[in-house]
Amino acid sequence: xxxxxxxxxxxxxxxxxxxxxxxxxxxxxxxxxxxxxxxxxxxxxxxxxxxxxxxxxxxxxxxxxxxxxxxxxxxxxxxxxxxxxxxxxxxxxxxxxxxxxxxxxxxxxxxxxxxxxxxxxxxxxxxxxxxxxxxxxxxxxxxxxxxxxxxxxxxxxxxxxxxxxxxxxxxxxxxxxxxxxxxxxxxxxxxxxxxxxxxxxxxxxxxxxxxxxxxxxxxxxxxxxxxxxxxxxxxxxxxxxxxxxxxxxxxxxxxxxxxxxxxxxxxxxxxxxxxxxxxxxxxxxxxxxxxxxxxxxxxxxxxxxxxxxxxxxxxxxxxxxxxxxxxxxxxxxxxxxxxxxxxxxxxxxxxxxxxxxxxxxxxxxxxxxxxxxxxxxxxxxxxxxxxxxxxxxxxxxxxxxxxx
Amino acid sequence: xxxxxxxxxxxxxxxxxxxxxxxxxxxxxxxxxxxxxxxxxxxxxxxxxxxxxxxxxxxxxxxxxxxxxxxxxxxxxxxxxxxxxxxxxxxxxxxxxxxxxxxxxxxxxxxxxxxxxxxxxxxxxxxxxxxxxxxxxxxxxxxxxxxxxxxxxxxxxxxxxxxxxxxxxxxxxxxxxxxxxxxxxxxxxxxxxxxxxxxxxxxxxxxxxxxxxxxxxxxxxxxxxxxxxxxxxxxxxxxxxxxxxxxxxxxxxxxxxxxxxxxxxxxxxxxxxxxxxxxxxxxxxxxxxxxxxxxxxxxxxxxxxxxxxxxxxxxxxxxxxxxxxxxxxxxxxxxxxxxxxxxxxxxxxxxxxxxxxxxxxxxxxxxxxxxxxxxxxxxxxxxxxxxxxxxxxxxxxxxxxxxxxxxxxxxxxxxxxxxxxxxxxxxxxxxxxxxxxxxxxxxxxxxxxxxxxxxxxxxxxxx
Numbered sequence: 001x002x003x004x005x006x007x008x009x010x011x012x013x014x015x016x017x018x019x020x021x022x023x024x025x026x027x028x029x030x031x032x033x034x035x036x037x038x039x040x041x042x043x044x045x046x047x048x049x050x051x052x053x054x055x056x057x058x059x060x061x062x063x064x065x066x067x068x069x070x071x072x073x074x075x076x077x078x079x080x081x082x083x084x085x086x087x088x089x090x091x092x093x094x095x096x097x098x099x100x101x102x103x104x105x106x107x108x109x110x111x112x113x114x115x116x117x118x119x120x121x122x123x124x125x126x127x128x129x130x131x132x133x134x135x136x137x138x139x140x141x142x143x144x145x146x147x148x149x150x151x152x153x154x155x156x157x158x159x160x161x162x163x164x165x166x167x168x169x170x171x172x173x174x175x176x177x178x179x180x181x182x183x184x185x186x187x188x189x190x191x192x193x194x195x196x197x198x199x200x201x202x203x204x205x206x207x208x209x210x211x212x213x214x215x216x217x218x219x220x221x222x223x224x225x226x227x228x229x230x231x232x233x234x235x236x237x238x239x240x241x242x243x244x245x246x247x248x249x250x251x252x253x254x255x256x257x258x259x260x261x262x263x264x265x266x267x268x269x270x271x272x273x274x275x276x277x278x279x280x281x282x283x284x285x286x287x288x289x290x291x292x293x294x295x296x297x298x299x300x301x302x303x304x305x306x307x308x309x310x311x312x313x314x315x316x317x318x319x320x321x322x323x324x325x326x327x328x329x330x331x332x333x334x335x336x337x338x339x340x341x342x343x344x345x346x347x348x349x350x351x352x353x354x355x356x357x358x359x360x361x362x363x364x365x366x367x368x369x370x371x372x373x374x375x376x377x378x379x380x381x382x383x384x385x386x387x388x389x390x391x392x393x394x395x396x397x398x399x400x401x402x403x404x
Numbered sequence: 405x406x407x408x409x410x411x412x413x414x415x416x417x418x419x420x421x422x423x424x425x426x427x428x429x430x431x432x433x434x435x436x437x438x439x440x441x442x443x444x445x446x447x448x449x450x451x452x453x454x455x456x457x458x459x460x461x462x463x464x465x466x467x468x469x470x471x472x473x474x475x476x477x478x479x480x481x482x483x484x485x486x487x488x489x490x491x492x493x494x495x496x497x498x499x500x501x502x503x504x505x506x507x508x509x510x511x512x513x514x515x516x517x518x519x520x521x522x523x524x525x526x527x528x529x530x531x532x533x534x535x536x537x538x539x540x541x542x543x544x545x546x547x548x549x550x551x552x553x554x555x556x557x558x559x560x561x562x563x564x565x566x567x568x569x570x571x572x573x574x575x576x577x578x579x580x581x582x583x584x585x586x587x588x589x590x591x592x593x594x595x596x597x598x599x600x601x602x603x604x605x606x607x608x609x610x611x612x613x614x615x616x617x618x619x620x621x622x623x624x625x626x627x628x629x630x631x632x633x634x635x636x637x638x639x640x641x642x643x644x645x646x647x648x649x650x651x652x653x654x655x656x657x658x659x660x661x662x663x664x665x666x667x668x669x670x671x672x673x674x675x676x677x678x679x680x681x682x683x684x685x686x687x688x689x690x691x692x693x694x695x696x697x698x699x700x701x702x703x704x705x706x707x708x709x710x711x712x713x714x715x716x717x718x719x720x721x722x723x724x725x726x727x728x729x730x731x732x733x734x735x736x737x738x739x740x741x742x743x744x745x746x747x748x749x750x751x752x753x754x755x756x757x758x759x760x761x762x763x764x765x766x767x768x769x770x771x772x773x774x775x776x777x778x779x780x781x782x783x784x785x786x787x788x789x790x791x792x793x794x795x796x797x798x799x800x801x802x803x804x805x806x807x808x809x810x811x812x813x814x815x816x817x818x819x820x821x822x823x824x825x826x827x828x829x830x831x832x833x834x835x836x837x838x839x840x841x842x843x844x845x846x847x848x849x850x851x852x853x854x855x856x857x858x859x860x861x862x863x864x865x866x867x
Binding site for chain 2: 096157322343346368
């Protein structure tokens, strides 16, 4: 089953995108080490590989893969104890993901107790008999899905993606976010496998995920509009992309998750996200915090405008600006939402897209700034960052061509 | 070596880049696709921004013209809805109300109608904001543009862009609530613009506001739907084109006013063009077409037509020649050709409208034409001071009425700004209160998660 899923997954989205993202991550890691690649850096780079692989193939890895991803991210974040921002980020993730994992497991156990079997498909068959009171599974089912929703980063759990993008180093954050989000999708898919045989449950789950997606779009869009720090904007855009996947999972055969559905939706979504997020996260490191008064452009746009534009392309793709592969991801979700007959989800999605577009344009203007009157600063942006930005943009352009 | 951004930011770079962006943007606005229109407005906004960022007072200019992204965003919204609902472009529905769409939505149906209403409102928002018809940017025509070379007439481009959006994507006229709201807002804009044009003493400032008046009247004609789109476009082109040409001419040594004959020709041409536009607009928004709403809208249009005609005909005075040695000009200049074209275009557009089925009743025609004719007559009479003595005695009234017009405009803008500031304050207060709810501590997230889980457990039990 796992092998077949991995095969289908690789057919849908060849692993070029995670490889490019991994290369960008390694380049940024080498930049942090100032060109010196010692044993510690090599270890960190080695950890990035499973993270990139998790971004590409998490469903094939199952629950063990999820735990591995969680552990690796925590370990990498906790490594640098002197970095306050990073430590705070680790604690927040640990609190929230740990608690979500515990609660979701409690939900899973509750379902097992109610049905007398730990096998998910059998649980639906038992529940379909109607022997147990409704409130038992109606309580257990949402709790068991909690980890998936939290990991996807949809609001009100959108903070962790922004925290990670701001707190974690640029070589780790994008891969970690995508790996965690794909793990969340995998959790949902695993928990909802075969639910189509239990109609009441399928309907309840579709409604639940639709509400979660609506909330993710509405709150995420509002949050995005008030944010000023580029890294946090990128993080919130990532969480909105998580909302997109949530909506797709909710509407794919009306809440029927499972391996078949996830293999049809997630690979394309994740291969875009990993590239766009890598590019946008690197770009965000070179942009200033937004100010009410326009200022001169940062050094990236003064000395290496082409690399800056490449980074902006990645950010635009994340925001779903027309002409980028990300627009296709947003549009696919919009079509799924229109077919679902739930106008409120569509309204929230429209709002989120407009907010994303506005913020992307605002970011462009802030990046280019006002015309400077003095010569640009002498220090250039390191070549590693520029190459990483270019690689991500090239990958996105290739994706756009492939998807057309 | 300078980067591309640096190169485009210095020397003649901003001028050329801005002009290229603006030209491309305006051209795209006339394309039938909403994507092209959204892209076009984005490019026009980008041109203003690019000019602004290169100006001496760049921070001020960039902030001043940043609102121009709002209309572009509104068009992106309309485009997104059309992309998500491809059937919107295919379906041709009769006029329906937004309230009905909401009621249907509450019953679980009517999604398509709701989104059609939103798309129509977005298109109207974009058009109205560019036409200075929304309180957010009412007074932009009082400000010079961000680009030094053509600062004076640059804001005249924006109402024209607004008209282009409303004319090209006229599906909004099919949504009753959106159409009626737009009609009322356009009427108010036309009145305020005419008052402002009257209150301003400088001819260039008056012309900028007359362009807004022309575009608002033309948009009212689009909303009324009494004449064919081609005729509407030609009528707008004649009236607005005349004022834009005069405005551009002021930058070229007041060429349209150099000489008694050319001044008379331009006076006649712009007067006829404005009357040609005002006449069908008044009919389209009269009781026969608009019902009870015309009781509010028609007087506004009549007042605007009369006042704008008065200003157009009466304010254009022959510019005195100050040179001692005159340059030999050709008998027929570009200014002459343009004036003749404007003179012919208005009546020709009316002919096209008649050919397309515009055959109003003579009473409606008379009522529609009367304000413009009275305004033009008063303008001519005041300039010639006939009957003798009467206009001299009314001079004091003129000064007082200009002051009154200025105060009315200022009062409306003041009230609108206060209301907006109050709304902004309320939003800030709510957002601040919500922001204060969370501290950002790690423990807080844990508590939130646990609270949510408890809620998930308790809610089904309560059911």
